[in-house]
Amino acid sequence: MLTLQDVLQAREKMKGTVHHTPLEHSQTFSQFSQNEVYMKLENLQKTGSFKVRGSFNKIMTLSEEERKRGVVAASAGNHAQGVAYSSAMIGIPCTIVMPKGAPLSKVQATQGYGAEVVLHGDVFDESLEYALQLQKEREATFVHPFDDLAVIAGQGTIGLEIIEQLPDVDVVLCPVGGGGLLAGLAFTLKQLKPSIQVYGVESSACPGMTEALRQKKPVTIVSADTIADGIAVKKPGGITYQYIEKYVDGVVCVEETEISRTMLYLLERNKLLVEGSGACPLAALLYHKVPFKGKKVVAVLSGGNVDVTLISRIIERGLVESGRFVTFTTIISDKPGQLNKLLRIIAELEANVMSIHHQRIGAKVLPGQAEIHFSLETKNQDHIHRVHQVLINEGYDVEFFQ
Template identity: 65%
Template sequence: MISIDDIILAREKMKGVVHTTPLDFSQTFSNISTNNKVYLKLENLQKTGSFKVRGSYNKMISLSESELQKGVVAASAGNHAQGVAYSSQMLGIPCTIVMPKGAPLSKVSATKQYGAKVVLQGNVFDDALAYALQLKEQMGATFIHAFDDDAVIAGQGTVGLEILEQLPDVEAIMVPVGGGGLIGGIALAVKEKNPYIKVYGVQTLACPSMKQSLVENQPVMVDSTPTMADGIAVKKPGLHNFELVEKYVDDIFCVDEMEIARTMLLLLERNKLLVEGSGAVSLASLLYQKVNFKEKNVVAVLSGGNVDVNFISRIIERGMVESGRYANFTLIVKDKPGELQRVLRFISDLDANIQSVHHDHFGKDIYPGYAQLKLALETKNQDHIEEIRLLLKNNGYVVGDSN
């Protein structure tokens, strides 16, 4: 098991290579979070867009000269790939990243831009991982694990040292948890310096592997469902990481997809921060009162901001739908002059913003003399949506389910 000295040494070695990311106080989120003083650790502003570069760089500078010359291999479809590629570029060593064929083009392109050779293999991550391990043997290269490695964990732990320096009176830290490298390193660094600081992990309900592992007292494999927090959707935590979490972490909480989506949207609107789903779970746990404390100095680690450009609009729309800011209505109306104008007037009178209108006269559910309206509306909240629905029904319209 690593020690606090390993993390301190990692911090010294990576000075000038990775950013000391800002710790930003948020009055808005402090007010929402039952009057805790909420600070955001902005690892989404880290080089390569996430904390991953810390661990990968620390791992690589721990290799011998002969190991460096043979290069490194990693398997990843996301942030780890870019962290390893960037670190390799800084050290001037060969780097091969194996990614599944379905990896987002933006992430493939970003990894290549850092100078890595990208190999697309298999349809899922496990296929890419198996092939990466084969390449490691063929090339004699070093495999860089995404989380289950002491040097990687030590590198991630430097986030904890920065938090202690930036906010000496911190009382609790919320950390996203996937494989456990980030929280393992942070918890060790923080608890060895001040055991009274609480360190909590946050996972998605779609893949609560670390939480379930703690229940069963060993790393276990869990089933997972699709999640926008794909960066922490790790089905089985690492052994090294589990041991650190078991020793140092106070508890693990889970948030759902609705809570993640709303938090991502709030970060965009209120703080102008683009944060990926896996990075937003820490703040979501505070905004939705998963923890039972008040008036504490709390840090939420926003672990990454690499959101695929094509996915941003869907995330925003999902967040708006979940918070009642966007709704779709389907109505059957009489096909006569002035009927469309009447419907739109009802909606405008309730201060809903009409985004789009689709008027259809033909369809299996549309009888002669009637038409179907499909309306997309910008609304205020769920109560506003229900108010619109009730008004339309009370005026004789057949209203289909929204969204």
């Protein structure tokens, strides 16, 4: 059984190793959601996510003999870096098994903390199976990403910090995948202030905890691809489920478009780079997935490890979803001045042309015509609609893509 003393001891162990992360008030998001919104910035944590808390606490519980034999973990992301960093801090051997297709940046980051990285399997489940095999062969300790009481206690230290930073907090929103963070956070908060409401947030593309609560036990679900890959867990933990069922007030889901828009909001309005899973709690608040207003709400932004190659795609997707970028094609007469006429109309509508592609050959292009492909920077969905209507009124046959 987990106790509050376990969480307090975890905090003592990690002093000087793990950051006490800021709690930042957001006027912008407070106005959007009609609540007083605070953000717990775990994206600024060591290794870029909260995962280092649980992994460090777990490793600190090992005996001297267990430390000599080292630790093994399986991960393609934040858990890998958390375990690697924690192992380096106390100088023990560490092996991380990652899928062969893991992003090079994450492999290099994990190696940079001194871990041995073994690439095995095409998917995480294959990596996990091999990691468990290595753990037995080497008689090492397996560091589970979520379903372990020491890991849960380590994640619960975020709850201690939130209460100290905002004693009159009403609601805390937290991402949930396997459930380690939500279980530890909810348990700790309810011990300190039973009146607090705690909600978990997951992607509707992988609603593992929602289904577990519905069926009253952890089950394996079929999931779709999600931008919130950090919480894309098909089966929540058995231990974490028990604590979540007891201490959490509800679990809600957010859509992919809502996550991507929130990531863009955070980047643009607050200059914060937050990964998809970390943006889920704020997305739930901004898109009114939780039933309250006028409350003091903390959204836990759990991590900021976004692969560099994906940042531009996230920004572009967010711009499209918010109506600030659009593409369309139209056919014009291939005569001098026709393109200039079309450009003048677009300029008068205050849309900014980002790119133009001009071609005279195509299935819909007749001799004497040209097909024009435009990319425009726009203001919002209403602006796109106005551009569309004006072009139709001017006699252009346009096809918009979003």
